[in-house]
Amino acid sequence: MTTATVTTATATATAVTVTGERAAPAAPEARPTSVPNRTGIEVGPKRRLRESTLDEKFNVLGALVAGPTVTTLLFGWFTPLTGPIGWVVVSFVLFIAFYSLLVSLRSDREEVKDRITTVLLISAGVVLFGALVFVVIYTVGRGTIALPHLNFFTQTMQFAGPLDGLDVGGIAHAIVGTLIQISIALAITIPLGITTAVFLNEVGGRFARFVRTISDAMTALPSIVAGLFVYAAIIQLITHQRSGFAAALAIAVMMLPIIIRASDVVLRLVPGNLREASYALGSTRWRTVWGVVLPTARSGLVTAVILGTARGIGETSPVLLTSGITAVMNLNPFSGPMISLPLQVFDFVKSPEPNIIARGFGTAAVLILLVLLLFVVARLIGGKGPGQLSDRQRRRVAGQSADDARRMNRTPAASPAAPLAAQPTGTPAPANPEETSQ
Numbered sequence: 001m002t003t004a005t006v007t008t009a010t011a012t013a014t015a016v017t018v019t020g021e022r023a024a025p026a027a028p029e030a031r032p033t034s035v036p037n038r039t040g041i042e043v044g045p046k047r048r049l050r051e052s053t054l055d056e057k058f059n060v061l062g063a064l065v066a067g068p069t070v071t072t073l074l075f076g077w078f079t080p081l082t083g084p085i086g087w088v089v090v091s092f093v094l095f096i097a098f099y100s101l102l103v104s105l106r107s108d109r110e111e112v113k114d115r116i117t118t119v120l121l122i123s124a125g126v127v128l129f130g131a132l133v134f135v136v137i138y139t140v141g142r143g144t145i146a147l148p149h150l151n152f153f154t155q156t157m158q159f160a161g162p163l164d165g166l167d168v169g170g171i172a173h174a175i176v177g178t179l180i181q182i183s184i185a186l187a188i189t190i191p192l193g194i195t196t197a198v199f200l201n202e203v204g205g206r207f208a209r210f211v212r213t214i215s216d217a218m219t220a221l222p223s224i225v226a227g228l229f230v231y232a233a234i235i236q237l238i239t240h241q242r243s244g245f246a247a248a249l250a251i252a253v254m255m256l257p258i259i260i261r262a263s264d265v266v267l268r269l270v271p272g273n274l275r276e277a278s279y280a281l282g283s284t285r286w287r288t289v290w291g292v293v294l295p296t297a298r299s300g301l302v303t304a305v306i307l308g309t310a311r312g313i314g315e316t317s318p319v320l321l322t323s324g325i326t327a328v329m330n331l332n333p334f335s336g337p338m339i340s341l342p343l344q345v346f347d348f349v350k351s352p353e354p355n356i357i358a359r360g361f362g363t364a365a366v367l368i369l370l371v372l373l374l375f376v377v378a379r380l381i382g383g384k385g386p387g388q389l390s391d392r393q394r395r396r397v398a399g400q401s402a403d404d405a406r407r408m409n410r411t412p413a414a415s416p417a418a419p420l421a422a423q424p425t426g427t428p429a430p431a432n433p434e435e436t437s438q
Contacts, residue, residue, distance in 0.1 A: 063095045074090065155169055156170060157173070170331065172343070173328060184252075188249075223315050234322075242323055249322070266300030269300070275288055275293065382419030
């Protein structure tokens with residue numbers, strides 16, 4: 001009999017002697033739910049970190065109910081507070097207070113701080129998104145009065161007066177002017193901005209530090225200053241007239257620092273080991289930039305261009321000083337005034353006539369839709385990350401791989417053996433013609 005068996009028997013006998021009856025067997029120890037994995041080792045249950053526990057849900061719902069309820073009592077019964085904005089502010093403050101109280105009942109101070117910070121960040125995101133949705137819905141809603149009319153997109157304001165209905169006149173000249181001006185500005189800023197960002201990251205030096213400082217300072221440049229600069233340097237000294245090209249230069253001045261700064265940040269995120277691998281294969285610096293760095297940062301560079309376009313396409317102050325206001329179509333950016341959509345909105349909404357104001361909101365809605373369209377097109381062009389190929393690119397790569405495989409597996413054709421007299425002295429003659437071809 002083993003020692004463990006003797007010990008167990010002794011313990012059982014002692015229990016029977018003391019109590020006079022056999023002791024009940026002990027309950028099995030509770031074990032957490034376990035899930036066997038592929039190797040046969042039991043592991044604990046998986047928990048999804050993004051899912052909220054029951055306590056967290058109770059804290060949020062309780063605070064959401066208590067905050068507005070107490071605020072309603074304060075505004076309706078105990079205090080003379082009034083106004084919907086004040087009600088929302090007080091409700092949010094009380095929500096934070098009640099949520100902090102509920103969390104502190106079962107958590108320490110650090111966890112309370114973490115939960116409050118999380119709620120504040122989520123609330124800030126909701127407020128910003130709600131403001132964006134409100135602006136879009138309000139603008140498009142007010143613009144639906146003019147948008148259903150087809151002439152609004154195909155006609156100009158050349159033959160439309162302030163008292164005419166919405167079935168006469170349109171903003172075709174403003175749409176064309178905006179597209180021409182932003183195209184010229186993009187043709188200037190995209191190569192210049194991306195090249196400057198490449199210089200700042202790949203070349204560097206003291207001058208690069210100076211350029212980065214100037215570009216950072218230009219991001220805060222007031223738009224009216226850019227308009228005044230182009231008006232004084234281009235219109236007063238060279239062209240002596242307002243034009244679409246002058247407006248495009250003013251827009252480019254506003255877009256350039258945005259593209260430079262955003263592209264600079266994106267190019268910094270490219271891993272250095274990619275450059276090192278390219279250099280190790282014998283590539284030059286500019287070949288590495290063109291074939292490795294720029295394709296890797298393509299999606300971020302497109303985002304930088306989108307940010308610059310969104311800044312430039314909505315500018316009004318520099319365009320007001322440089323492009324001029326006109327009611328007719330002008331396709332020549334170097335001669336005569338050329339109006340744009342933001343300037344057309346400014347010209348419409350300052351009128352007291354309801355139809356003109358409706359045209360202004362319709363123009364603003366068209367501007368929003370145009371920016372959204374440009375954003376979608378840009379995302380389709382550069383939205384894929386590095387290494388993600390489209391179906392056509394996959395087929396092309398597969399075809400190139402098949403061609404390479406056939407070329408590498410192809411048996412070289414046999415060539416006639418060279419005359420023995422042509423062989424240099426001391427060189428043994430090949431045993432067969434195939435060795436000569438090889």
